[in-house]
Amino acid sequence: MTxxxxxxxxxxxxLDSQTLTAGSxxxxxxxxxxxxxxxxxxxMQGPIRTLLIKGLAGTGKTTVALxxxxxxxxxxxxxxxxxxxxxxxxxxxxxxxxxxxxQEFLDIRLEDASSVLDLVMKLTxxxxxxxxxxxxxxxxxxxxxxxxxxxxxxxxxxxxxxxGAQLVxxxxxxxxxxxxxxxxxxxxLVMVEEQDRTVREFIIHKLRxxxxxxxxxxxxxxxxxxxxxxxxxIPDYAKMSKITQRPDIGGSxxxxxxxxxxxxxxxxxxxxxxxEYDENVPYSALRAIEYPPIINFLSRGRxxxxxxxxxxxxxxxxxxxxxAVGKGVVNDRLRTINILRTSDLKTASLPKNxxxxxxxxxxxxxTAALRKKSAxxxxxxxxxxxxxxxxxxxxxxxxxxxTSQEIITLQQSHDAHILFLPKDSPIRSRILSMSSSYAKLxxxxxxxxMFGVRPHTGIYALQHLEDPISPSLTQxx
Amino acid sequence: MGGFSVAFASxxxxxxxxxxxxxxxxxxxxxxxxxxxxxxxxEFHRKLLTLFGAQGTLSLERAIVKDLAIRLSWSLSLLKxxxxxxxxxxxxxxxxxxxx
Numbered sequence: 001m002t003x004x005x006x007x008x009x010x011x012x013x014x015l016d017s018q019t020l021t022a023g024s025x026x027x028x029x030x031x032x033x034x035x036x037x038x039x040x041x042x043x044m045q046g047p048i049r050t051l052l053i054k055g056l057a058g059t060g061k062t063t064v065a066l067x068x069x070x071x072x073x074x075x076x077x078x079x080x081x082x083x084x085x086x087x088x089x090x091x092x093x094x095x096x097x098x099x100x101x102x103q104e105f106l107d108i109r110l111e112d113a114s115s116v117l118d119l120v121m122k123l124t125x126x127x128x129x130x131x132x133x134x135x136x137x138x139x140x141x142x143x144x145x146x147x148x149x150x151x152x153x154x155x156x157x158x159x160x161x162x163x164g165a166q167l168v169x170x171x172x173x174x175x176x177x178x179x180x181x182x183x184x185x186x187x188x189l190v191m192v193e194e195q196d197r198t199v200r201e202f203i204i205h206k207l208r209x210x211x212x213x214x215x216x217x218x219x220x221x222x223x224x225x226x227x228x229x230x231x232x233x234i235p236d237y238a239k240m241s242k243i244t245q246r247p248d249i250g251g252s253x254x255x256x257x258x259x260x261x262x263x264x265x266x267x268x269x270x271x272x273x274x275x276e277y278d279e280n281v282p283y284s285a286l287r288a289i290e291y292p293p294i295i296n297f298l299s300r301g302r303x304x305x306x307x308x309x310x311x312x313x314x315x316x317x318x319x320x321x322x323x324a325v326g327k328g329v330v331n332d333r334l335r336t337i338n339i340l341r342t343s344d345l346k347t348a349s350l351p352k353n354x355x356x357x358x359x360x361x362x363x364x365x366x367t368a369a370l371r372k373k374s375a376x377x378x379x380x381x382x383x384x385x386x387x388x389x390x391x392x393x394x395x396x397x398x399x400x401x402x403t404s405q406e407i408i409t410l411q412q413s414h415d416a417h418i419l420f421l422p423k424d425s426p427i428r429s430r431i432l433s434m435s436s437s438y439a440k441l442x443x444x445x446x447x448x449x450m451f452g453v454r455p456h457t458g459i460y461a462l463q464h465l466e467d468p469i470s471p472s473l474t475q476x477x
Numbered sequence: 478m479g480g481f482s483v484a485f486a487s488x489x490x491x492x493x494x495x496x497x498x499x500x501x502x503x504x505x506x507x508x509x510x511x512x513x514x515x516x517x518x519x520e521f522h523r524k525l526l527t528l529f530g531a532q533g534t535l536s537l538e539r540a541i542v543k544d545l546a547i548r549l550s551w552s553l554s555l556l557k558x559x560x561x562x563x564x565x566x567x568x569x570x571x572x573x574x575x576x577x
Contacts (some may be wrong), residue, residue: 117504121528125508144500162530346502 007096048207049160052137054171055189060200060221061170063093064189068168069100071366072131077103078117081130082139085109095224101117104129105398113140113152120156124163128241135170137179150178157182157364184208189219194444197451197459199476201444202228215249218447218461221474226476229461231446234284235468237316243324244467245299253380253416256296259473260289263450263457264437267293267376269414272407274435276421276428278442283460285448286420288471290382294334295324295469301375303333307383309420310390314338320469333373335366338387356392367415378414381406383393385421387430400427407434420440449476481572484548491548492541518568522524538564545571 051068053061059230069077079100086105108116123129132142141149160167169179180186186205190470191198204215219228241468246254252266267273275289286309294304298321308317314336322330363381371377385403392399403419410417421431423442432438438454441462450473451459458475465472489511495501507513509524525534539558546553549571556567 113500114503114507117501118507121504121508125527144498148500151496152500155497155501155504158533160532162528230524435501 030338047209048166049164050157050167050169050183051185051187052169052171052183053187053189054173055422056174056191057172059189059191060219060226061172061189062089062135063096063221063224064187064202064226065135065168065170066093066099068166069103069131069133070096072103072129072166076101076102077107077131077133078129079103080106080108080119080134081235082108082111082116082134084134087196093224108140108235113144114149116140117152117155120167124165127163127165129165131166131168133168133170136172137169138171138173141177141179146178153179153182168194180205187330190324193447194459195440195442195451197476199444199449199459214446216445218445218449218476220461220474222475222477225357228445229445229463229474232282232285232443232448232463233287234282235464237320237468240320240323240468243295243299243467248300253293253378254296255289256292256294256299256360257288257470259460259471260410263452263460263473264439264455267416268436269416270411271360271436272410272417272419272434273437273439274432276418276423276432276438276440278423279300280443281441281448283311284464288462288464288469289434289441290420291320291324291469292471293380293416294382295321297378297380298325298333301333302378303370303374304335304380304382305363305370306334306336307363307387308336308338309384310387312338312384316366324469333370335370336389337362337366354391354403356388356395356398359388359391360406364409376414378416380416380418381410382418382472383420385419385425385427389425389427396427400430403427403431404434481549484518484545485568485572488541488545488548489521491544492539493537495540495544496537518565522564534564535561538562542567542571 053064055061066079069079075466085107090100106119108119111119120132121412123132141152144152155200156167159165169183171177171179185207188203190201190203192201193199200219200221202217202219204212204217206212214231217228217230221227243286246256246258248254249266250262250357252268254266255261255264264273275286277286290306290309294306297304306317308314313457317336318330321334367379367381370379388399388403389396407417419431419435421428425431435454437452439452439457441448441450441451443449448462449459450462450471451457458477460473460475463472463474464470490502490506493505493524497505501532503512505525505528508528509516509521511521522538525537529537537563542558542564543553545551546556551571551574556562556571558567
């Protein structure tokens with residue numbers, strides 16, 4: 001459809017009664033359309049006829065509104081612009097160019113309030129348009145005195161409720177205005193600083209007739225599209241697919257995950273990567289960083305040692321890794337040392353009250369043994385600092401001493417070292433100062449977020465979209 | 478136009494204005510193409526129904542009747558508009574009374 005300058009006296013050609021179709025029907029339920037955009041289908045039981053999308057400039061209000069418009073279906077949405085002409089909007093949001101072409105675009109920049117209300121009557125009366133977006137409502141409303149504004153808004157609400165059309169108002173007014181009280185739903189888009197990076201968050205202030213179990217969600221505008229992140233869900237390891245071996249990246253080892261490789265550029269031989277995590281980060285999210293490098297090392301004929309996170313289930317570790325690389329490989333070139341399990345200490349001829357130095361000796365010996373079996377003599381050491389801290393809480397200095405010895409030894413070898421470090425670790429700063437690279441994981445609004453501190457990276461949402469073992473990282477922009 | 482006609486036209490503007498605001502009232506009349514002509518009550522009622530539904534129309538028509546009653550110095554208690562009422566019928570009754 002083409003851009004038109006709205007003319008108050010002349011009904012738009014598209015609204016000619018003979019060319020109009022009947023109402024949108026049950027399949028176009030408004031709550032379903034909003035839900036499909038916001039990913040909140042399970043929460044949307046009530047009909048939302050009028051929705052206010054508010055937020056400061058640059059938060060993505062127009063993109064969200066256009067996504068809702070897109071969900072209306074081709075030719076069933078109208079975009080009423082009081083700010084910019086269509087051509088400019090297409091330049092601002094190229095990803096939405098098709099949506100803008102598929103829907104009616106009405107340029108009302110120079111129209112007054114009564115003409116706009118007349119326009120809404122024309123748009124809603126034939127029941128052709130199921131979604132009408134006002135971007136922005138403020139631009140018009142600010143020309144009206146408060147009482148007149150309230151009445152104009154009430155008129156719009158009445159028109160929406162009678163026609164069955166959904167009106168979406170875009171507003172840059174951060175404070176509550178009269179329309180806040182009239183609309184059925186309010187979404188606010190905000191940008192917040194998190195660890196020196198910007199995170200986008202949308203807040204559901206109200207959705208009438210709808211339970212709101214979670215009010216805040218993280219979203220991204222990557223590639224000019226609105227993508228929201230629901231709470232992190234633990235992957236179903238039964239759905240694990242065959243692991244694809246990933247080659248080394250130049251002189252660096254692959255993480256066994258395209259997403260991690262793209263983020264960090266691989267593991268340089270002799271380097272130590274520390275993964276710092278908040279206490280509320282699910283272990284399954286950490287496993288998405290823990291397992292792929294091990295699996296890739298093993299599948300490339302190399303060896304690996306794993307000191308698992310506290311609470312790790314030995315059988316599950318074994319089952320996942322066996323499924324990925326086969327039992328023979330796991331038995332031959334992987335050593336899992338559960339230091340909280342006394343049987344491992346006994347196997348290694350260590351007393352129950354083993355010292356950090358004694359554990360270090362086990363690791364050194366195992367490394368030497370596994371190095372012989374490794375195709376290129378390299379070994380990956382993946383270690384939970386938390387597990388060691390729990391064991392040696394009264395002797396952290398020794399633990400630190402041993403860890404630093406390991407890091408130095410590793411630097412001189414071609415091995416790779418990944419340390420999982422809880423945020424509140426008493427030896428955190430010392431470990432980090434010795435690490436060649438450093439990433440952080442934390443949870444916000446139920447979404448697991450990750451970023452590299454060293455090297456500095458953007459911030460990413462961690463999910464399991466393709467494989468339960470590998471992380472999917474979506475950049476927050 | 479006679480006294481009733483002038484009062485009715487003014488009451489339509491006044492009643493709609495009271496509920497919808499000036500811009501809303503203008504928009505409705507513009508939309509109904511009734512900016513100059515005196516609305517036929519039955520046609521007016523039908524068009525309001527299309528735009529605002531039964532409840533919205535009732536509120537608007539009640540506001541128009543109240544406005545008209547004030548203009549013609551009628552007592553509202555005589556008009557029985559508290560519940561649903563026939564707008565055309567009421568208009569005819571007021572017109573008849575005004576002429577009497």
